[in-house]
Amino acid sequence: MLAALHREMTDQYTGLVTYAADIAQSHEAHEFNSYQTLFAKIEVAPTRFGNDLAALRSYCHTRYGFDFDLLWPRLQLVIKDEALLAKLENARIQLDFSILSLSLSCLFTAIWLAVLGIWGSSLTALLIVVVFGPVMVALWLWIVHESFSAFAETVRGAIDIGRFDLLKALHRPLPKTVGDEHAIWETVAEMLSLDEPDSDIAYEYRS
Numbered sequence: 001m002l003a004a005l006h007r008e009m010t011d012q013y014t015g016l017v018t019y020a021a022d023i024a025q026s027h028e029a030h031e032f033n034s035y036q037t038l039f040a041k042i043e044v045a046p047t048r049f050g051n052d053l054a055a056l057r058s059y060c061h062t063r064y065g066f067d068f069d070l071l072w073p074r075l076q077l078v079i080k081d082e083a084l085l086a087k088l089e090n091a092r093i094q095l096d097f098s099i100l101s102l103s104l105s106c107l108f109t110a111i112w113l114a115v116l117g118i119w120g121s122s123l124t125a126l127l128i129v130v131v132f133g134p135v136m137v138a139l140w141l142w143i144v145h146e147s148f149s150a151f152a153e154t155v156r157g158a159i160d161i162g163r164f165d166l167l168k169a170l171h172r173p174l175p176k177t178v179g180d181e182h183a184i185w186e187t188v189a190e191m192l193s194l195d196e197p198d199s200d201i202a203y204e205y206r207s
Helices: 002-038 048-064 068-078 082-118 123-169 178-194
Strands: none
Touching (some): 048 068, 048 123, 068 178
């Protein structure tokens, strides 16, 4: 009787330990993915916007060896998926609008603080600008970060599914392995940015 009860308790304990380990691993994976969308693997910038951009560069480099700054403008020229192009355009428009609104909010707050501080006679108006101006700027700054995060996710998706279109447009053979892909993008980057093509580059034309 006691032996059976001990086995039952041991089985339940083992199941709870396994369940707890699975939950912990799930949370750890979620936190790691969140960290990768906010920070680069190596580079750390002094601002959140800089870290967002560094994280996007790091994502492309660590996954594929894809030089974002060099190759992303070229990839945009060969994307043929109309739905993807529309999503990219909408995300870019939203980001541009939020940045413009942030700039105008900062300008509006600074101008009215100067005007009311020098020539104004209403303390109430000055207090309103002092209180609500920074709040408005902080709100638009948050919107800028969220808009860039949405834009970056769309860009990541575009690179995930469309990067080989750039290789085809450059008449380069597609990689067979992940290691081959890193090597091919490194060679392409050297050829385009450093004028250092390998002597054995072979172009593959699609019939």
